[in-house]
Amino acid sequence: xxxxxxxxxxxxxxxxxxxxxxxxxxxxxxxxxxxxxxxxxxxxxxxxxxxxxxxxxxxxxxxxxxxxxxxxxxxxxxxxxxxxxxxxxxxxxxxxxxxxxxxxxxxxxxxx
Amino acid sequence: xxxxxxxxxxxxxxxxxxxxxxxxxxxxxxxxxxxxxxxxxxxxxxxxxxxxxxxxxxxxxxxxxxxxxxxxxxxxxxxxxxxxxxxxxxxxxxxxxxxxxxxxxxxxxxxx
Numbered sequence: 001x002x003x004x005x006x007x008x009x010x011x012x013x014x015x016x017x018x019x020x021x022x023x024x025x026x027x028x029x030x031x032x033x034x035x036x037x038x039x040x041x042x043x044x045x046x047x048x049x050x051x052x053x054x055x056x057x058x059x060x061x062x063x064x065x066x067x068x069x070x071x072x073x074x075x076x077x078x079x080x081x082x083x084x085x086x087x088x089x090x091x092x093x094x095x096x097x098x099x100x101x102x103x104x105x106x107x108x109x110x111x112x
Numbered sequence: 113x114x115x116x117x118x119x120x121x122x123x124x125x126x127x128x129x130x131x132x133x134x135x136x137x138x139x140x141x142x143x144x145x146x147x148x149x150x151x152x153x154x155x156x157x158x159x160x161x162x163x164x165x166x167x168x169x170x171x172x173x174x175x176x177x178x179x180x181x182x183x184x185x186x187x188x189x190x191x192x193x194x195x196x197x198x199x200x201x202x203x204x205x206x207x208x209x210x211x212x213x214x215x216x217x218x219x220x221x222x223x224x
């Protein structure tokens with residue numbers, strides 16, 4: 001399983017764009033990059049998944065450079081409700097054939 | 113539709129007692145995961161069930177921890193002779209092939 005490295009914490013303000021970068025130098029050819037979001041007192045929930053280039057949904061965008069050794073989760077115009085812990089995972093796409101390991105995540109705090 | 117349900121939501125027990133934590137996964141999900149999360153920390157993988165295959169128990173911290181999944185559905189995590197360091201939130205997730213993990217809201221275990 002590819003190890004991931006992401007910042008422990010980040011701060012930003014309402015209305016700003018927030019970019020959280022994740023490093024995964026030993027990502028395998030078949031691996032996808034997946035991000036989960038966890039609010040206090042809740043389990044994590046899926047945000048976005050990608051393999052290369054750019055993926056966008058109603059919540060976020062995911063940018064993956066050509067070498068795939070890192071990825072950036074982009075949250076446009078954040079609000080206070082985006083305060084959460086964000087986890088970057090690398091592995092087979094939504095695979096239920098193996099265990100899924102979470103790292104420590106990035107604790108994002110949004111201020112008014 | 114119904115999500116992953118965990119019970120109890122909170123459990124306080126005395127050191128040395130046994131506890132059972134229950135997880136009702138989403139119907140039809142073949143994979144089931146247990147994680148532990150200490151205060152302010154990331155998710156620690158405990159055990160993973162996939163269909164009728166032998167579970168991956170590689171994350172269980174000691175032989176005081178065990179888990180079962182009956183009939184491919186409900187799972188019970190048992191902690192024997194609880195210790196204070198077992199205090200944490202225990203999270204359950206389920207998934208089906210090609211889909212992300214769906215988490216419950218966890219059981220907060222406090223060992224006094």
